[in-house]
Amino acid sequence: MPVARRLSNERRRWRCLAKLSFRDCAERGWRSRPGGFGRRARGFCSLDSRGAMAMFCSQAGARPRTWEASPPEHKKWVEVFKACDxxxxxxxxxxxxxxxxxMLFGYKPSKIEADSVMSSVDPNTSGIRLKEFLDIVRKKKEAQLYRxxxxxxxxxxxxxxxxYLTLEDFKKAFKQVAPKLSERIILEVFREVDQDSDGHVSFKDFEYAMNSGQKQA
Structure with missing residues (x-):
């Protein structure tokens, strides 16, 4: 094949690659190599553990969603505000x-949570106004649904x-959600998520990893 034509084909392939999203690249398992592009990889040679977790979050379907209260719920929130005021x-x-x-969520906020909320309200007011309260409750509801x-x-x-989840559980989970990932990457993900290195991933570990992965997805 003439050199000029081969270079033209390579440029065309790289332009196609540039149009692919991270998720598309990961799902296809493409990898680049010197002198060409388009060879399929068994795993993802350039996908690190954080990227793999981000893809897992995307494929698993758990993601924060904007949520609006129904009229009865909105009415309940207003009534709670008035009852507490x-x-x-x-x-x-x-x-x-x-x-x-x-009254709304069934638990008493910690000092850290209360401090965070109070520091976020309008400093020119003496407390949390109704509009601010409704916004805070909506965000808490969204976080609760995501959790x-x-x-x-x-x-x-x-x-x-x-x-808790073991390494075998992780392998089965990734096989369902991202079947093209190599075992090496899955092992790296597991080691990173297993924060205390005891061979078990607790829900707390898993939730933290999902939240971190969601920020990258």
Whole structure:
């Protein structure tokens, strides 16, 4: 084949590659090599453990979603706000907010969470106004729904109901979600997710990895 024609073909292939998304490249298993492009790899030679986890998150389907309250839910949130604003101040104090969270979500916020919320409100007000409260509750609801999705995925792969995932569980999970990944990459992912290196991935480890992977996906 003439050199000029071969170079033209190579440029065309690289332009096609540039149009592919990261996910498409990963799914196809392409890899580049000196002097050419288009050879299929058994795994993903340039995909690291973080990229693999990002792809796992994308393929598994768990992702934060924008969520809007239904009219009955919105009404309930407003009623909780009014019930906690006993003195009709027009805002919730720190303690009022804690009570509201208990009423809506069934747990008492930690000092760190309360500090974070109070520091995020308008500094010109004495507390959390209704509009701010509704926005905070909506975001908490979105986070709760996402966490439930992650828990569902974790439980689906924890087939023996042990409360943790082993390397074999990880291999089976990736085989279902990303079957073209090499065992070497899966092992690297497992070692990175297994934060205390005890050979077990707890839900806390798994959730942290999913959140980190989601930011890269």
């Amino acid at each position: 006993e003195d009709n101040k027009g805002y919730l104090s720190r303690e009022d907010f804690k009570v509201a969270v208990v 439930n999705e992650v828990r569902h995925i974790f439980t689906a792969f924890d087939r023996h109901y042990r409360g």
